[in-house]
Amino acid sequence: MPYPLRYFILLLTFTLFSIPVFSQSLREVVAKPGDGIYLLLKRHGLNPTSHIKAFQELNQKNLGAGNSLYAGRTYLLPETSATSGTKAAAAVANASPSVLKVPLFGPKYERVEIVNQQLKGAVFYLVAGHSGPDPGAIGKYGPYQLSEDEYAYDVTIRLARRLMERGATVYMIIQDPDDGIRDENVLKMDRDEVGYFGKPVPYVHKLRLRQRVQDINQLAQKHRGAYQRMLSVHIDSRSKGQNIDVFFYHHENSPAGKALAERIHQVFDTKYNRYQPNREYFGSVTPRSSLYVVKYSNPPTVFVELGNIKNDKDQRRFVIPNNRQALANWITDGIITDYKATK
Template sequence: MLGSKYARVTVKDRTLAGAVYYLVSGHGGPDPGAIGHYGKHPLAEDEYAYDVTIRLARVLMEHGATVYMIVRDPNDGIRDEPILKLDRDELTYPSQKIPLSQVKRLRQGVDAINKLHRKYKGAYQRMVTIHVDSRSEGQNIDVFFYHHENSKSGKRLATHIHKSFQSGYRRSQPNRTYLGTVSDRSALYVVKNTHPPTVFIELGNIRNAKDQQRFLLANNRQALANWIYTGLQTAYKTR
């Protein structure tokens, strides 16, 4: 699943032992999500969200967590090239063909998570879903975090990841003002219907040239995954 280059995972420590994470990259299968363009190349939301998500999965496993990738690509592991080729062969855990209907696709993923949630009853369980936004080409945006209005654990999770991004940008781009926010978006299907506390992450605007650098460079995609991990780790350690 991780690809040949990254298939071997060395457990560095057991910081997250006992934690179960469900990771969902946005869209997939027949639905590529938002589409941007870099020169002649199309940039598909599902491919870039997937690469950040699977990088996050690997980091979590390095620290002893149990991880489920709910959207899975049988061919694409972690990829380091800037242009990620669009394909439509993603599946929903464990190996379900993703339907074209948005409602059926979302329900399929939620059902898979909720079934696993029952299996791990009593364990620390969290869900992270990662998306890329699409706005006007001129709109450069930051990373936003959403949770259910009635989920204190979801809000806490989102807040810790948000703080990790604030810290990350202070270190890597000290002259940059970070304007990302945490807010409730209870109407989002997966936020509303998934049983584990959930954070919904929008990584940026795939149509904006500045935001595209957040996705095109493999090191930047890894940084996004690392910052999400740091927030998840803090939330787990201080639970």
């Protein structure tokens, strides 16, 4: 049985381990604004499961960052003959239906095994704070500098993978084409992140926020009626001596956003009681509707602050790779609880 199509939405790029077949008889089509490979193939009657890899190979010189499409450009479609379709279908049937390949996660983590369907039908928009020309808050770690955007991105992309493992549809709104999930303590700063549709991240602060909100709201139109949530991940900057716990913001008029924030918060409180019984958890859930992405994103939104990038104790929370993974895991646990509560 072919793999469910919902998993081919993520990142416009990922493919099953299949071998597409095509010949010289090719159609030309023009991409519309907002098109990804999945939508383009589906609109023209092609099964994305069978044809996405062939499409990428045919059009590799005409694709943007993350294998995105350029609106208005002409693309070649793979052959749709009966022979081609049969061979492609056979290749998919022989692939493992519980394994995805997601190049954005990097070579070490690109193989994603679907462990269960706890989040089947849920759609998530994940935004790593700042990025591109804006590194966000800067902290000092021995002789090194730590930038907010790199650590927020690594936690966010780990969260994306964790959600996918549980059957969710996930959009990484900010993408770095070559970082993937990283296991170093000190993450190298760069500026090559792009928006979901492959556009450069603007230099002007308000334009940066507007770009990601527009991408989220455009994508959300395709999933009307589904459980949809947006999470924006950040690291705060305060005085070096101030130790803070993970805390959450939501829109004051969004009961769904508040409920999700509270359920994630409860997971953190429970985990602290278990793993640090002598240390009280002081994270909070607070309305803050003035934040641009909270105010203007259509899906219910949770804005997450992971700690103080200048504080030595807080730095251990995200400098150590296993701790970054724990943050992603705990956020996922809260999301699962919230999703179950809405069904």
